[in-house]
Amino acid sequence: MAIRVGFVGVGGIAKRHLGSSQKRDDIEIVGLADVNVDIAKEMAGQFGGNVYGSAVELFDKEKPDAAVICTPPFAHGDIEEEAAKRGIHMFIEKPVAVDLALAKRVKDAVDAADILVQVGYMFRFAKGVKKVKELLATRKVAMVQQHYYMPGMPAKGWWAKMDKGGGQLIEQATHMLDLGRFLAGDVIGVSGRTTQAHDWTPTSDEPPKPGLCSEYPGVDIPDTTALTMTYESGAIGTLSCSMVPQAKWDNGFKVIAEGLIITIENGSATWAGDEEGSEEGGEEWHNWVYYDFVDAVKEGRKKATVPYDEGVKSLAISVAGYASAEQGGASVNPNDLIKEAGMDL
Numbered sequence: 001m002a003i004r005v006g007f008v009g010v011g012g013i014a015k016r017h018l019g020s021s022q023k024r025d026d027i028e029i030v031g032l033a034d035v036n037v038d039i040a041k042e043m044a045g046q047f048g049g050n051v052y053g054s055a056v057e058l059f060d061k062e063k064p065d066a067a068v069i070c071t072p073p074f075a076h077g078d079i080e081e082e083a084a085k086r087g088i089h090m091f092i093e094k095p096v097a098v099d100l101a102l103a104k105r106v107k108d109a110v111d112a113a114d115i116l117v118q119v120g121y122m123f124r125f126a127k128g129v130k131k132v133k134e135l136l137a138t139r140k141v142a143m144v145q146q147h148y149y150m151p152g153m154p155a156k157g158w159w160a161k162m163d164k165g166g167g168q169l170i171e172q173a174t175h176m177l178d179l180g181r182f183l184a185g186d187v188i189g190v191s192g193r194t195t196q197a198h199d200w201t202p203t204s205d206e207p208p209k210p211g212l213c214s215e216y217p218g219v220d221i222p223d224t225t226a227l228t229m230t231y232e233s234g235a236i237g238t239l240s241c242s243m244v245p246q247a248k249w250d251n252g253f254k255v256i257a258e259g260l261i262i263t264i265e266n267g268s269a270t271w272a273g274d275e276e277g278s279e280e281g282g283e284e285w286h287n288w289v290y291y292d293f294v295d296a297v298k299e300g301r302k303k304a305t306v307p308y309d310e311g312v313k314s315l316a317i318s319v320a321g322y323a324s325a326e327q328g329g330a331s332v333n334p335n336d337l338i339k340e341a342g343m344d345l
């Protein structure tokens with residue numbers, strides 16, 4: 001039997017999940033909710049489903065089995081609380097929130113409900129990454145090196161604002177930080193530096209065009225960030241990210257482990273040393289985190305593969321990075337921030 005799914009926030013990434021929903025005959029798109037009803041109408045034209053101006057309306061009218069929540073980082077909280085109250089399972093796009101106080105609100109709501117919640121950390125599902133996890137099971141990790149370079153800033157109002165999107169470190173580089181946790185374990189210290197290296201001030205009155213921009217009004221986020229991290233295992237790591245306009249996207253990951261050097265790009269991995277090999281991500285690996293959620297709901301699993309708490313732990317590394325940068329690079333333990341926010345993970 002098909003599971004009945006409602007989408008909340010149907011911009012860029014929702015379009016991917018709507019498209020992948022259509023590829024399975026056991027997913028029925030019953031409703032689309034967006035504060036921008038025009039975009040919901042446009043998506044409904046392509047993918048089906050009834051249109052709503054709010055998540056609550058969608059939940060009450062359609063009574064979906066599951067909600068796919070693809071709102072920007074600040075627009076979490078009420079949506080999850082309302083879904084949890086109604087026993088609706090949730091797939092939540094990363095990052096789970098813009099800060100840890102908001103994450104605590106949602107965690108309380110999802111913990112109190114008997115529902116599955118999966119966070120959209122897609123890299124964990126790629127075949128290349130799974131193979132690396134296997135290789136590391138018997139080898140000590142010395143270092144993980146992560147980077148995320150984007151050639152400009154998405155021209156979406158919320159991206160430019162720290163209190164809305166959380167900046168590149170929370171919004172985007174969280175993919176790499178989560179992958180680091182997945183492969184090397186929890187982080188116990190973060191030291192960070194940030195800068196705004198590029199002048200984003202608009203040179204004309206023309207509104208920014210969709211896509212990546214090199215100028216935008218009121219950018220209050222750093223455009224370049226560097227972190228060093230200490231993992232509980234004793235491994236150390238680095239993350240570099242920047243959205244300063246240049247020629248190309250480049251995000252990736254290297255692991256130095258006893259006897260092996262490993263490179264991960266997208267979901268693919270290559271390794272050399274005491275073993276040599278490579279593994280592709282797999283066809284449409286980006287969709288597997290969502291498909292795994294759907295399977296979990298259908299099978300009535302008790303726990304999601306990437307539960308909400310995992311999202312909180314990865315968010316906390318970014319928050320610790322900014323906190324450290326504010327303190328001139330002093331080491332900040334993400335676990336202390338999680339506890340200070342009232343969470344026990």
Ligand SMILES: NC(=O)c1ccc[n+]([C@@H]2O[C@H](COP(=O)([O-])OP(=O)(O)OC[C@H]3O[C@@H](n4cnc5c(N)ncnc54)[C@H](O)[C@@H]3O)[C@@H](O)[C@H]2O)c1
Binds near residue numbers: 010013033073171
């Ligand atoms: N996993 C990935 O690879 C990936 C890729 C892109 C984006 N994302 C994540 O998905 C989220 C959304 O990003 P996007 O690029 O799709 O953003 P977007 O701006 O294109 O779309 C967000 C949509 O949410 C709507 N919205 C805002 N507040 C709402 C509310 N309270 N109720 C209902 N709708 C609301 C907006 O009107 C907009 O249509 C972000 O957290 C982002 O990090 C993940």
